[in-house]
Amino acid sequence: MDRYPPIADHGLVGDLQTAALISSRGVVDWFAAPRFDAPSVFAALLDHERGGYFRLAPEGGPHTGKQLYYPDTAVVVTRFMAPDGVGEVLDWMTPIRSGGPAARHTLVRVVRSVRGTVRFGLECRPRFDYGRAAHELELGPTGHRAVFRAPGVTAHLQAGFPLTRDGRDAVGGVTLHAGEVAGAVLTLCGSDDPEPPPPTIEGITDQLWDAVDFWQRWVRGSRYHGRWVDMVNRAAITLKLLTYEPSGAPVAAPTMGLPEQLGGERNWDYRYTWVRDGSLSVRALLDLGFVDEATAFTHWLGDRLREREDAGGEPLRIMYRVDGQPLDGEQVLGHLEGYRGSRPVRLGNAAEDQLQLDIYGEALYALSENHEAGARAGYRGWKTLSRTLDRLADSWDRPDEGIWETRGGRKDFTYSRVMCWAAFDRGLELAARLSRPADTARWTGARDAVLEQVAERAWSEELQAYVQSYGNDVLDASLLLMPRVGFLAPRDPGWLSTLDAMDRTLVSDSLVYRYDPAASPDGLRGAEGTFSLCTFLYVDAAARAGRLRQARYTFEKMLTYANHVGLFAEEIGPSGEQLGNFPQAFTHLALIMAARTLDEALDRERA
Numbered sequence: 001m002d003r004y005p006p007i008a009d010h011g012l013v014g015d016l017q018t019a020a021l022i023s024s025r026g027v028v029d030w031f032a033a034p035r036f037d038a039p040s041v042f043a044a045l046l047d048h049e050r051g052g053y054f055r056l057a058p059e060g061g062p063h064t065g066k067q068l069y070y071p072d073t074a075v076v077v078t079r080f081m082a083p084d085g086v087g088e089v090l091d092w093m094t095p096i097r098s099g100g101p102a103a104r105h106t107l108v109r110v111v112r113s114v115r116g117t118v119r120f121g122l123e124c125r126p127r128f129d130y131g132r133a134a135h136e137l138e139l140g141p142t143g144h145r146a147v148f149r150a151p152g153v154t155a156h157l158q159a160g161f162p163l164t165r166d167g168r169d170a171v172g173g174v175t176l177h178a179g180e181v182a183g184a185v186l187t188l189c190g191s192d193d194p195e196p197p198p199p200t201i202e203g204i205t206d207q208l209w210d211a212v213d214f215w216q217r218w219v220r221g222s223r224y225h226g227r228w229v230d231m232v233n234r235a236a237i238t239l240k241l242l243t244y245e246p247s248g249a250p251v252a253a254p255t256m257g258l259p260e261q262l263g264g265e266r267n268w269d270y271r272y273t274w275v276r277d278g279s280l281s282v283r284a285l286l287d288l289g290f291v292d293e294a295t296a297f298t299h300w301l302g303d304r305l306r307e308r309e310d311a312g313g314e315p316l317r318i319m320y321r322v323d324g325q326p327l328d329g330e331q332v333l334g335h336l337e338g339y340r341g342s343r344p345v346r347l348g349n350a351a352e353d354q355l356q357l358d359i360y361g362e363a364l365y366a367l368s369e370n371h372e373a374g375a376r377a378g379y380r381g382w383k384t385l386s387r388t389l390d391r392l393a394d395s396w397d398r399p400d401e402g403i404w405e406t407r408g409g410r411k412d413f414t415y416s417r418v419m420c421w422a423a424f425d426r427g428l429e430l431a432a433r434l435s436r437p438a439d440t441a442r443w444t445g446a447r448d449a450v451l452e453q454v455a456e457r458a459w460s461e462e463l464q465a466y467v468q469s470y471g472n473d474v475l476d477a478s479l480l481l482m483p484r485v486g487f488l489a490p491r492d493p494g495w496l497s498t499l500d501a502m503d504r505t506l507v508s509d510s511l512v513y514r515y516d517p518a519a520s521p522d523g524l525r526g527a528e529g530t531f532s533l534c535t536f537l538y539v540d541a542a543a544r545a546g547r548l549r550q551a552r553y554t555f556e557k558m559l560t561y562a563n564h565v566g567l568f569a570e571e572i573g574p575s576g577e578q579l580g581n582f583p584q585a586f587t588h589l590a591l592i593m594a595a596r597t598l599d600e601a602l603d604r605e606r607a
Helices: 201-219 229-241 275-288 291-307 359-367 371-376 378-395 414-434 440-457 477-485 493-505 532-544 548-559 585-606
Strands: 010-014 019-023 027-032 040-042 053-058 064-069 076-082 085-092 105-116 118-125 136-139 145-150 153-159 163-166 169-176 181-189 330-332 346-348
Touching: 010 076, 010 085, 010 229, 053 076, 053 085, 053 105, 085 118, 085 201, 105 118, 105 169, 105 201, 118 181, 136 163, 136 169, 169 181, 181 201, 201 229, 229 275, 229 585, 275 291, 275 359, 275 585, 291 359, 291 378, 359 378, 359 414, 378 414, 378 440, 414 440, 414 477, 477 493, 477 532, 493 532, 532 548, 532 585, 548 585
Parallel strands: none
Antiparallel strands: 010 019, 019 027, 027 040, 027 053, 053 118, 064 076, 076 085, 085 105, 105 181, 118 169, 136 145, 145 153, 153 181, 163 169, 330 346
């Protein structure tokens, strides 16, 4: 058996503060605690030997695994079929609704025999701190408890069947006949926290239905009832799972180091909150009717602006840890071999110090639609936002590293200018709607200057298209957002010509590349797959342009690249495999955007 399952061969579970990946083999091969950006406990996806994993699956002869979500929840069901019986593993984490950071995080794993007799085997092999921290194992007197102790963290494994020692790890097994059930509960907590109470089947059952009720009630809050509703709901649940509830900050993905090219160096740590990704995530949720998530992020973002209001430098960093603190730089975990040998495995993200001027546009694009948060921000919140736009009015005309965080030097990126335009445009809209004081003449002048500059300097006569940066002839799929934010009309002749140029250059069998790294070097070796965010943005733009047949066919084809439970990574590789960190918020928020736009356009056509 391949030591590394496909990236897409996983379901995601989480408790709104952290998350775990469960493969269709019944293996937890990624889990970090106590929060998304904490050190890993299981990281076999990054090194099968050193990373650690938690397996609970049938033993013995060959079997076939199938995986699904319990409908409209984050409960993963992995089914195993063999000649002698059919067994299931249910995995979930109970959503934490306490409001603050929790001391304990619990992964519940329940096995049962549906038909016949099934022998399940358990292996719990944690490797704390990305495999860098040693641990001690203590087995309980009854043999049903194993305690793993590492510096600063303890993992309690409690099982409904005997556990034995295998070096510093715990193993066990249980034979179940039709209708019989057993459980294994893993609780992560601090070194000094008390031992969790012994689980019971009745208590676990109550926890299961509590988790099911939580997710199904939450999904019912969506006001979207159009086409592809199951995929839209799954995308929304995924965005919710990727949001750190105590602060309201969404992470870009729950994983780190998964490659954009097998064997390549484009392996990033995405377990942080990008202002851009977070803003667009909550905007997608807001468009579905989820106001609370957008309001929480608005408060989080306001806190970040106030922190730097009187400081020099930029009003915002491009990314933060989930609690709003800055990152600690970037380092390479050289002891990990990487997913299928993809090195280096990076911890942290050196892009944190980059200049990316587009973030103000995405933030205002999200905030402008959240009327409730805008009204509740009050005068003080408005003044902070107003001063931010005043500063941007004096500083928008600068080269930056751009949305794709290139490491090849700053340029005058067109997308960054477009989103500065969006920031001023939405700021003016908010000032008028909320009747707030603002230097509207200054913002209007800046907005118009941006538009005129882009129209004059970002247009390529040779390509008959808007290009990635001033002075080059490279196309960039980020510009697919131009009509969505209102910079250009969806059927503007120049925009339609740009869309045609992208068709010829960036689109491959309906999948869309971000740009051509060979034509616009980004400072990194190797290539990458098509970018799933961009494919969904292409659907959105094509639908707005009235190209509904093309948009619908592209959307339907893109859905075939989802994994077996409806999740997407960052990219699609040359053989249709998913690449990059998984699952990625960017892809799922864009799916929601595209589905809503296309559904509304198809309804208008039918009417």
